[in-house]
Amino acid sequence: MRRHYFLGDYCIIAAERGKRPSDFKHEGTKERSDPNTCPFCPGNEEMTPPAVAVYTDDGIFSDGEDRVKNWWARSFQNLYPAATPKPEPPTKEWVAEFARGGHEVIVESPDHKSDPARFSRQELERLVLVYRDRYSRRISQEGVAYVSIFKNWGRVAGASISHTHSQLIALPIVPPALIREMDTATSAPRCPYCSLAEREATSERLIFENEGFVLIAPFCSQVPYETWILPRKHLSSLEELDRADLQDLGQVLGEALRRLDRLLSGPPYNYSISQLPDRRYHLNIRIQPAISTVAGFEKNTGIFINTVPPEEAARDLREV
Numbered sequence: 001m002r003r004h005y006f007l008g009d010y011c012i013i014a015a016e017r018g019k020r021p022s023d024f025k026h027e028g029t030k031e032r033s034d035p036n037t038c039p040f041c042p043g044n045e046e047m048t049p050p051a052v053a054v055y056t057d058d059g060i061f062s063d064g065e066d067r068v069k070n071w072w073a074r075s076f077q078n079l080y081p082a083a084t085p086k087p088e089p090p091t092k093e094w095v096a097e098f099a100r101g102g103h104e105v106i107v108e109s110p111d112h113k114s115d116p117a118r119f120s121r122q123e124l125e126r127l128v129l130v131y132r133d134r135y136s137r138r139i140s141q142e143g144v145a146y147v148s149i150f151k152n153w154g155r156v157a158g159a160s161i162s163h164t165h166s167q168l169i170a171l172p173i174v175p176p177a178l179i180r181e182m183d184t185a186t187s188a189p190r191c192p193y194c195s196l197a198e199r200e201a202t203s204e205r206l207i208f209e210n211e212g213f214v215l216i217a218p219f220c221s222q223v224p225y226e227t228w229i230l231p232r233k234h235l236s237s238l239e240e241l242d243r244a245d246l247q248d249l250g251q252v253l254g255e256a257l258r259r260l261d262r263l264l265s266g267p268p269y270n271y272s273i274s275q276l277p278d279r280r281y282h283l284n285i286r287i288q289p290a291i292s293t294v295a296g297f298e299k300n301t302g303i304f305i306n307t308v309p310p311e312e313a314a315r316d317l318r319e320v
Contacts, residue, residue, distance in 0.1 A: 154268025
């Protein structure tokens with residue numbers, strides 16, 4: 001049983017099950033809907049709410065009476081939001097707060113067949129640029145305490161539309177897990193994530209590195225082939241990334257997705273960006289392939305069973 005570096009979470013590494021990459025069967029992510037009816041495809045912009053941000057070679061715009069064309073990314077309100085600017089009154093039976101905030105869909109490419117594992121260097125840099133821009137605009141809004149940016153790739157991972165996209169949810173509260181991390185970081189003599197990035201850069205769990213970031217298989221991995229991206233320097237959010245940082249982050253994100261794609265034959269996955277507008281926090285991105293089942297034991301205990309030791313996962317991903 002392994003314990004998380006500094007959060008106290010536990011996971012069980014069941015290496016005796018001896019699973020190899022080829023042992024993980026999944027539905028894949030090759031299914032594609034009809035581009036003629038896909039609301040995320042160029043020419044179908046009227047199928048979505050007006051975009052709050054449309055990214056083009058000429059700048060960033062928003063939809064008016066007419067929809068902006070010739071875009072390489074666009075972001076608009078989710079038709080079925082988890083948080084809204086004007087939520088319905090909370091229930092009276094229990095203690096509840098308004099789910100005030102916002103929920104955006106970020107379409108990352110106009111190409112219906114595009115796969116993030118095959119994004120070009122430019123596309124990856126543009127992707128993290130859009131993430132930074134949308135985060136910056138949302139976190140500055142009154143009443144917003146946290147902005148969640150995440151991606152579901154593949155139906156099994158929760159993507160209801162096959163055209164590549166991410167989501168952003170702005171919340172009036174900071175998630176409890178991040179409060180725990182902040183409490184730990186505050187009580188530590190040095191930022192735990194800074195120490196982690198420095199330590200893992202020389203460990204057998206290192207997968208890839210460049211000047212700005214490290215890609216690792218975390219010591220307490222919850223699922224097989226889980227990876228984390230950590231900046232080497234102390235950055236609390238995407239807002240602090242300069243041009244060189246964006247290039248480095250785009251490269252390491254591309255490496256992570258390509259290696260998982262090749263090793264596991266195009267698996268479904270989820271990734272999330274954890275960040276706060278607080279200098280004590282350390283930006284991190286966690287990528288989890290959706291190739292194992294969260295079942296009764298995990299739900300009963302909060303302890304995850306992982307059949308692939310992170311050291312083996314890192315070795316497999318390095319060798320791809």
